[in-house]
Amino acid sequence: QVQLVQSGAEVKKPGSSVKVSCKASGGTFSSYTISWVRQAPGQGLEWMGRIIPILGIANYAQKFQGRVTITADKSTSTAYMELSSLRSEDTAVYYCARVEGWELRYWGQGTLVTVSS
Amino acid sequence: QSALTQPRSVSGSPGQSVTISCTGTSSDVGGYNYVSWYQQHPGKAPKLMIYDVSKRPSGVPDRFSGSKSGNTASLTISGLQAEDEADYYCCSYAGSYTFVFGGGTKLTVL
Numbered sequence: 001q002v003q004l005v006q007s008g009a010e011v012k013k014p015g016s017s018v019k020v021s022c023k024a025s026g027g028t029f030s031s032y033t034i035s036w037v038r039q040a041p042g043q044g045l046e047w048m049g050r051i052i053p054i055l056g057i058a059n060y061a062q063k064f065q066g067r068v069t070i071t072a073d074k075s076t077s078t079a080y081m082e083l084s085s086l087r088s089e090d091t092a093v094y095y096c097a098r099v100e101g102w103e104l105r106y107w108g109q110g111t112l113v114t115v116s117s
Numbered sequence: 118q119s120a121l122t123q124p125r126s127v128s129g130s131p132g133q134s135v136t137i138s139c140t141g142t143s144s145d146v147g148g149y150n151y152v153s154w155y156q157q158h159p160g161k162a163p164k165l166m167i168y169d170v171s172k173r174p175s176g177v178p179d180r181f182s183g184s185k186s187g188n189t190a191s192l193t194i195s196g197l198q199a200e201d202e203a204d205y206y207c208c209s210y211a212g213s214y215t216f217v218f219g220g221g222t223k224l225t226v227l
Contacts, residue, residue: 035216037163044120044221045155045163045206050214059214062118095162102151102210103168110162 002026004096004108011114017084020111022096029077030054033099036070036081038092039110050099051079086115121146121207121219128225134195137222139207140188145217147188151210154183154192157221158203166205167192194224202226 007021022034035050049060053072060068069082079096094111097104122140129135139146139154146152152170155163165174167183170190180196190209194201207219 037218045157045208045218046120047208047216047218050216061215097163101168102149103153103165104155104163104208104216105165105168105174107162107164 002098002106004098004106006094006096006108006111009112009114011116012086014087014115014117016086017082018086018113019080019082020094020096020113022079022081022108024077024079024098027098029072030074034070034072034079035097035099035104036068036079037095037097037104039095040089040092043092045095048081048094053079083113086113088115091115118211118215118217121209121217123205123207123219123222125220126223126225128227129194129197130227131197131199133197134193135197135224137192137194137205137207137224139190139192139209139219141190141209141217142188145209145211146185146190146207148212149210150185152183152185152190153208154181155206155208156201156203157206163206197226199226 003025005023030053036048051058051070058070072079096108098106154167157163170185171183206221211217
């Protein structure tokens with residue numbers, strides 16, 4: 001049974017960075033793409049980027065290019081999403097999801113990141 | 118990369134059918150048969166309901182179906198039930214290993 005368990009809620013100051021983790025269990029971690037999606041309060045889902053752990057190659061949505069870094073540690077089956085230069089508009093729940101084929105099949109529970117001075 | 122266009126809300130009575138549209142471009146919805154749909158209840162993570170335009174994961178009732186014509190994909194829910202009340206999001210592969218979501222549709226079961 002595939003499970004994605006994310007790190008806990010974070011409160012950050014504007015201008016700082018946040019790093020959210022996503023630990024996978026069940027199945028072969030390296031073989032599947034991990035995507036990151038965020039959802040601002042009362043808003044829709046927004047795809048941020050993805051990584052293929054076996055290759056270590058990441059792709060990002062144009063909107064986040066230069067500000068987001070997605071990495072993966074195969075030894076611990078954990079993916080990470082780091083967002084820098086945080087602003088209040090980055091306050092959101094951040095989800096990781098395992099991609100199978102071309103769909104986000106399994107989702108983490110979400111991590112609330114609050115950006116506030 | 119613009120979000121796919123969905124109606125903000127739809128509604129239906131128990132037992133009825135509703136259809137949610139998702140309009141994109143030839144660079145996403147129209148260019149690939151990789152449209153998926155997600156159901157999200159308040160405070161919960163999204164759940165995959167449809168993938169590859171019209172396929173259902175195991176465990177998803179056959180009341181849920183998907184289709185696509187040109188740049189518009191659709192999700193149809195037949196035999197509406199109270200528990201179907203949720204937000205629904207479409208998502209499409211958009212080339213270069215990127216994805217784009219729709220803005221979401223709130224389904225109200227009257």
